[in-house]
């Protein structure tokens with residue numbers, strides 16, 4: 150049985166991990182390129198359209214946004230982060246990750262897992278691979294989430310995924326947990342919520 154969401158509420162936005170809510174509950178952050186579907190995925194998971202602000206134009210989420218889930222009974226946090234890779238003028242990728250997001254990821258004590266979202270229609274992007282390497286170096290646990298799978302045919306999706314995994318296995322011996330999702334079609338919800346439920350048990 151996947152985790153049941155009783156309630157979900159926006160708490161606070163800011164640009165410093167120091168100002169984030171008290172680090173007392175399990176926390177999960179959503180990151181990836183601008184427009185990949187982070188905010189939409191959060192809304193799909195908590196079944197509340199409009200909770201996290203979405204937009205067809207990239208660059209919508211600009212701050213660290215905290216949401217509290219199941220406030221009255223075993224609460225946990227979801228965090229919507231600004232996207233990276235959207236700077237028309239910038240050619241190099243590494244410095245596009247905002248300093249405050251990096252600080253947050255490295256210093257936030259209760260962050261149990263980062264969900265890194267990638268668009269299922271694209272082959273592995275340099276900036277995403279660099280970000281994965283950076284997370285491994287910084288000992289951040291992460292999952293890989295393929296988004297917008299409703300835009301692909303099943304056979305296409307299968308071959309795209311196989312190619313993506315193959316490339317990851319050239320870098321590492323094992324793959325991170327992988328989730329196949331569509332916020333549009335509500336695919337992948339139970340799988341991610343079950344993963345969160347299992348991971349929540351780490352913090353008593």
Ligand SMILES: Nc1nc2c(ncn2[C@@H]2O[C@H](COP(=O)(O)OP(=O)(O)OP(=O)(O)O)[C@@H](O)[C@H]2O)c(=O)[nH]1
Nearest residue numbers: 184185186187188189203204205208209210232332
């Ligand atoms: N077809 C389809 N469209 C999606 C899906 N998820 C998100 N979108 C669309 O993709 C666009 C971007 O979605 P957001 O959720 O705002 O993306 P984001 O990653 O939060 O973007 P930033 O905050 O700008 O970094 C919106 O137009 C969404 O409607 C999906 O599963 N399927």
Ligand SMILES: [Mg+2]
Nearest residue numbers: 187188209210
């Ligand atoms: Mg967003």
